[in-house]
Structures are given as C-alpha cells and as structure tokens.
Amino acid sequence: MKRLCCLLFLLFTLPLCPVGSLAQEAIDVTRDCRIYLNGGSTARKNITDKKYMTVWVGNMGRESTIRIELPKHFDCGGLYLCWGTRPDTWTLYQNDQEVAQSDDSGFAHEYVEVKGGGGLRLVMQANESANIILGELFVLQGHTPPDWVQRWQPTYETADLMVLVAHPDDELLFMGGTIPYYERVRNKRVVVCYLTCANNMRQSELLNGLWSMGIRNYPVIGQFRDKNQPTMKKMYDFWGKNEVEDFVVELVRKYKPKVLISHDVNGEYGHSAHRVCSELAVYAFHEAGKKSVDPKSTQEFGTWEISKLYLHLHEENPIVMDWKTPHEKLDGQTPLKLAEAAFKLHRSQNKNHQMGKNNKYDSSKFGLAGTRVGNDIQKNDFFENVPEE
Known part of the structure; x- marks a missing residue:
C-alpha cells in the first residue's frame, strides 16, 4: 500500500515539473535576441562576438541602458555579463518589473537568473571618473548554466x-x-x-x-x-x-x-x-x-x-x-x-x-x-x- 501511494504521488507531481527537467543545460540564444544599446549594430556586435577584445562603452557619470527582447519561447535562463569596468550599480527589469540588482562583490563576470520571457532592460549607473565597459553579453536559455558560465564565490577569507x-x-x-x-x-x-x-x-x-x-x-x-x-x-x-x-x-x-x-x-x-x-x-x-x-x-x-x-x-x-x-x-x-x-x-x-x-x-x-x-x-x-x- 505504501509503495502504491508513493507511485501515485509521483504520477500526479511529475507533470508539474518544468519541461526538459531540472538537469537541462542552458543553451546560448544570444543571436535569437534583439538587443538595443547606444552605438547600434557595431556596439551590439562588439558585445556578442565572444572574442573579449571588443567592447561597448557606457556613459561616464550617467545612466546607460541595454534593452533585450527575448526569443518567443524563452521560459527560463539568465544573462551572463562580462564587464571590463563594472557600473557603480545596475538594475535589471523584466517587463518593467525589477527582478535583480547588483551586489558589492566586484566580480567582473557574473550570471543573473531570469524566469519567464518578454523584454529585459538593464539600467546601469556609472560614477564620475570611469566609463562602464562591457566586454561580452550572453543570453542563455535553460535551467542549468553550462560549465563555462562563471558563478564566482568570494575570495577565501584566509589562504593556505x-x-x-x-x-x-x-x-x-x-x-x-x-x-x-x-x-x-x-x-x-x-x-x-x-x-x-x-x-x-x-x-x-x-x-x-x-x-x-x-x-x-x-x-x-x-x-x-x-x-x-x-x-x-x-x-x-x-x-x-x-x-x-x-x-x-x-x-x-x-x-x-x-x-x-x-x-x-x-x-x-x-x-x-x-x-x-x-x-x-x-x-x-x-x-x-x-x-x-x-x-x-x-x-x-x-x-x-x-x-x-x-x-x-x-x-x-x-x-x-x-x-x-x-x-x-x-x-x-x-x-x-x-x-x-x-x-x-x-x-x-x-x-x-x-x-x-x-x-x-x-x-x-x-x-x-x-x-x-x-x-x-x-x-x-x-x-x-x-x-x-
């Protein structure tokens, strides 16, 4: 009887799990997105060519914005941001709702989870003495980021x-x-x-x-x-x-x-x-x-x-x-x-x-x-x- 109850529970709950299972590795869908930022097509190419050699430069001392239209069937995933110079602060909006904010980690490479589709707006604020520099931007779709996407932990408090x-x-x-x-x-x-x-x-x-x-x-x-x-x-x-x-x-x-x-x-x-x-x-x-x-x-x-x-x-x-x-x-x-x-x-x-x-x-x-x-x-x-x- 106990085994039967467990089996019934699994049968009823499995359909509630996301399609593709929790182990699904995210794929790069950057090319399927529409990306809008100052500098037009050249700037867009600079941050999506995966070469890390070309960059987009934001406004010194002012606010800068990048808008992203996600692919139609985007359900979950994230943004992988590779900064040259991080903004003082950044805020990510999804369909005009705030979904994430920068932290004080100082990490130059960071991954931001995104749930659901629609439009994204990354609003960045630079300080008076440094431009924002973004080397690469990746849009990933799927539950689990691939191994090459860096999710850094803080520097050890003490070293051996x-x-x-x-x-x-x-x-x-x-x-x-x-x-x-x-x-x-x-x-x-x-x-x-x-x-x-x-x-x-x-x-x-x-x-x-x-x-x-x-x-x-x-x-x-x-x-x-x-x-x-x-x-x-x-x-x-x-x-x-x-x-x-x-x-x-x-x-x-x-x-x-x-x-x-x-x-x-x-x-x-x-x-x-x-x-x-x-x-x-x-x-x-x-x-x-x-x-x-x-x-x-x-x-x-x-x-x-x-x-x-x-x-x-x-x-x-x-x-x-x-x-x-x-x-x-x-x-x-x-x-x-x-x-x-x-x-x-x-x-x-x-x-x-x-x-x-x-x-x-x-x-x-x-x-x-x-x-x-x-x-x-x-x-x-x-x-x-x-x-x-």
Whole structure:
C-alpha cells in the first residue's frame, strides 16, 4: 500500500515539473535576441562576438541602458555579463518589473537568473571618473548554466597558499600546475593575486583561465599600471614604492597565507615588473610581521608571518615539483595539462609566449627563499614541514 501511494504521488507531481527537467543545460540564444544599446549594430556586435577584445562603452557619470527582447519561447535562463569596468550599480527589469540588482562583490563576470520571457532592460549607473565597459553579453536559455558560465564565490577569507604574480598569465607560464594541484588535489585554499591587469580583455582572460582549471573563489586583481621599465628603480617609481609595498603587505595580512610563491628574482626573462614582484614577496615575508610596517593594515588585519616563501627558479634550497602526474581529482589529467589549457584562453598572449615543451622557464623548478619551519628534506612539496590545521 505504501509503495502504491508513493507511485501515485509521483504520477500526479511529475507533470508539474518544468519541461526538459531540472538537469537541462542552458543553451546560448544570444543571436535569437534583439538587443538595443547606444552605438547600434557595431556596439551590439562588439558585445556578442565572444572574442573579449571588443567592447561597448557606457556613459561616464550617467545612466546607460541595454534593452533585450527575448526569443518567443524563452521560459527560463539568465544573462551572463562580462564587464571590463563594472557600473557603480545596475538594475535589471523584466517587463518593467525589477527582478535583480547588483551586489558589492566586484566580480567582473557574473550570471543573473531570469524566469519567464518578454523584454529585459538593464539600467546601469556609472560614477564620475570611469566609463562602464562591457566586454561580452550572453543570453542563455535553460535551467542549468553550462560549465563555462562563471558563478564566482568570494575570495577565501584566509589562504593556505598565495600565488603572487605581476600579470595575468604569469600564474600559468611560470607557476605551472601549482594552482590546480594545490586547490583540487591537495584541497588547499589558493588565493591568486595579480599586481596589474592591463585591460578588460586580459581581465576576462585571467578569469576564464582560472575558471577552466576549477578555481571558484575570486582572485585579487591589483590596479597598478602595466608597463615594463628599464630598471627596477624606475618600475618602483612608476608604481610608487611605498604604495606597492604596502599593497603586498596588506594582502599577506588580510589573507594570512602559510606559503607564498612568486617570480624568479631575475624576472624570468628580465621583466622589471617580475623582478619587483619577486622582491616584494621577499619584503612581505620579512616585514608583514612587524607592527611598525604599514600601520594602517596592522590596525585593520593585525600582523602575519608567512611560514615559507618560494621563488621560481631560485637557486638556493631548490625543489622540483611534479606537475606531470595524472590525478583522479583532476579527472585523470595532469596539473600541467590543465594549466596549458588555461593558457590557451589567454588569447592575446598566445603569440608572445608558449607553455609545454617550448616554455624556456621551467615551471616545476623553485627554491625555498625563506622559512620559519625548517628546510625541506623531500623537496617536492611547498607544504613540507607546515603544520596541518
């Protein structure tokens, strides 16, 4: 009798479920939509070409609007927005009813769910000092967004491992399989920090690359300008030595990493930003634990002492990491293969650099440049001697 009741319940409730089932993966229906915005057909093409290289620019200090007429049979789905510069605020209206508002996450890529069809109106407000920049807009129909649609979680409150690099793609070219290995195989909290991000395209590339490797917690993207300088002094002058030192010390105090890794002291191929980034990592290792250094972040976050510091290609206390072993937690792939696939998403840089056999700067070689927990014996793990929580 009990089985019969359960069967009858299922028969009566199944028709109430949405057609296509809850597991239906959403499809891209952007081309089936009518999109209206300032700039006409050129602007519309710029935000729907899936290249991340062309953009639409909204009004500085004023309100901007994008209107979208959804396809006739649209029942549910969402908007995937890839910002170059986010508006101060945005509000989404559906058939003149407010259905969503921006949050304070700061995520450059975000997904907004939409239920039902009709017309959408995205109203954006820019501040007085920056234009709104939208790189790509996707309209998706279906219950479950596909894997490539990014739904970021906030940056970890505390890090096990901090990866500090100068530019987007450095975390792959020079750190190899570090990020997918420690995040997914070793279950460590990895916070990736960039000092610079040249433009909206490279911002999207770094997010696409991290997401493809299985990273779900948002990185830290610094706002220092990207320009190679002939000397380290000029690089420091360009960024402001005190400003960039305080920035890195604050990162360490805020996220409290046990292990920090960064660039080669010689900047791999001599890039002054890489060299300065490496020196900043050494500075933070020694200074972030001192109250007198950057009193502002001391007051907000307290001080912090990193257990271990590794630098790429460092000759002292060398270790060699294994990024070429497949792992079940990586779906049978190697950490290096995931990093190589992520680098391919940095399309603007593919002509200038290469990974794999053609990468001149071995991403498996590091050296222990600072330690508070003793020297390595096994020399194959950044967390050797670091106590577990």
